[in-house]
Amino acid sequence: MTEEITKDIYRIGVSLPGNPLKELNSYFIRGKDRSLLIDTGFRRPECRKDLQKGLQELCADFDHLDVFATHLHADHSGMVRDFASEDGTIFMSDSDLKRLHIFLDEWSERKYLSRHLREGFPEDKLSYVADNNPAFQMTLEKIDDRFWAVEDGTEIPVGDYRLQVLSVPGHTPGNTMLWLKEQGIMFTSDHILFDITPNITAWTGVEDSLGDYLNSLEKVKDYPVKLSLPGHRKPGDYHERIRQLQRHHERRLAEVTEAVKKRPGMTAYEIAGYMKWKISAGSWDEFPPIQQWFAVGECMAHIDYLLKRGVIRREEGAAGGRPVYK
Numbered sequence: 001m002t003e004e005i006t007k008d009i010y011r012i013g014v015s016l017p018g019n020p021l022k023e024l025n026s027y028f029i030r031g032k033d034r035s036l037l038i039d040t041g042f043r044r045p046e047c048r049k050d051l052q053k054g055l056q057e058l059c060a061d062f063d064h065l066d067v068f069a070t071h072l073h074a075d076h077s078g079m080v081r082d083f084a085s086e087d088g089t090i091f092m093s094d095s096d097l098k099r100l101h102i103f104l105d106e107w108s109e110r111k112y113l114s115r116h117l118r119e120g121f122p123e124d125k126l127s128y129v130a131d132n133n134p135a136f137q138m139t140l141e142k143i144d145d146r147f148w149a150v151e152d153g154t155e156i157p158v159g160d161y162r163l164q165v166l167s168v169p170g171h172t173p174g175n176t177m178l179w180l181k182e183q184g185i186m187f188t189s190d191h192i193l194f195d196i197t198p199n200i201t202a203w204t205g206v207e208d209s210l211g212d213y214l215n216s217l218e219k220v221k222d223y224p225v226k227l228s229l230p231g232h233r234k235p236g237d238y239h240e241r242i243r244q245l246q247r248h249h250e251r252r253l254a255e256v257t258e259a260v261k262k263r264p265g266m267t268a269y270e271i272a273g274y275m276k277w278k279i280s281a282g283s284w285d286e287f288p289p290i291q292q293w294f295a296v297g298e299c300m301a302h303i304d305y306l307l308k309r310g311v312i313r314r315e316e317g318a319a320g321g322r323p324v325y326k
């Protein structure tokens with residue numbers, strides 16, 4: 001369950017029951033006075049048990065523990081308040097922290113569903129997603145005064161290590177990686193995953209999430225990384241993986257362009273049905289609603305990218321008030 005990576009740096013596997021990601025990699029860095037935990041898992045009993053057990057195995061001092069959430073997703077930030085000690089600090093990027101504030105304030109109004117609805121996602125399926133998506137149900141419940149906003153370049157010393165925060169918007173608007181320059185170790189969060197492709201969705205208030213993501217890949221591609229420590233699954237070749245992810249999105253963009261040009265006048269929901277997905281379902285309509293939610297989010301991110309560059313165009317209100325693409 002726990003694994004020593006190098007001196008004073010450990011991985012704790014936190015299971016994510018029923019989630020295709022399977023497990024979150026939580027990292028524990030032992031310091032002299034205070035230690036740091038990077039990412040926590042969902043706010044649910046199974047995750048809490050795993051993390052608690054892992055930290056106990058490592059003889060962590062729960063009274064002197066700070067927590068860094070690489071981004072706002074609930075499988076990373078869900079339990080930050082439960083594991084940071086009473087006088088501890090909870091680090092998160094300024095941008096994701098602000099977004100989390102808004103999300104928690106507007107939670108009951110379900111504003112986070114509005115873009116999907118506008119782009120043709122069926123209303124009944126959307127209610128199902130709102131009630132069942134763990135990302136909404138197992139998120140942290142509030143923000144308290146232990147939270148500390150970090151920015152690109154912020155340095156966090158832990159024991160012999162100096163972690164440098166790298167801002168890599170895309171996967172979330174405030175996603176971060178942590179860089180140990182001297183050791184060549186990169187905590188890649190969900191910006192770079194190795195045997196799964198990081199989900200890129202269209203975020204409310206962000207013009208071009210995919211463009212941001214690709215810029216962030218470009219920004220970090222030449223770092224002399226010797227060891228990657230991703231948010232999920234196993235590490236791999238950092239530089240090769242960045243090239244693969246770049247090519248993946250080029251292919252995806254070509255696929256969306258082709259779908260739009262072949263059948264002009266579709267909504268984003270319909271376009272997503274013409275993209276290839278690694279899901280065994282008979283047809284697009286038979287996709288489980290939560291998988292459809294992610295698929296449409298990804299499709300919209302690719303649409304936004306193509307719109308911004310003038311490859312396709314949006315026609316407002318054509319399909320019962322919904323935008324279509326040509």
Ligand SMILES: [Zn+2]
Pocket residue numbers: 071073076171190
């Ligand atoms: Zn994530």
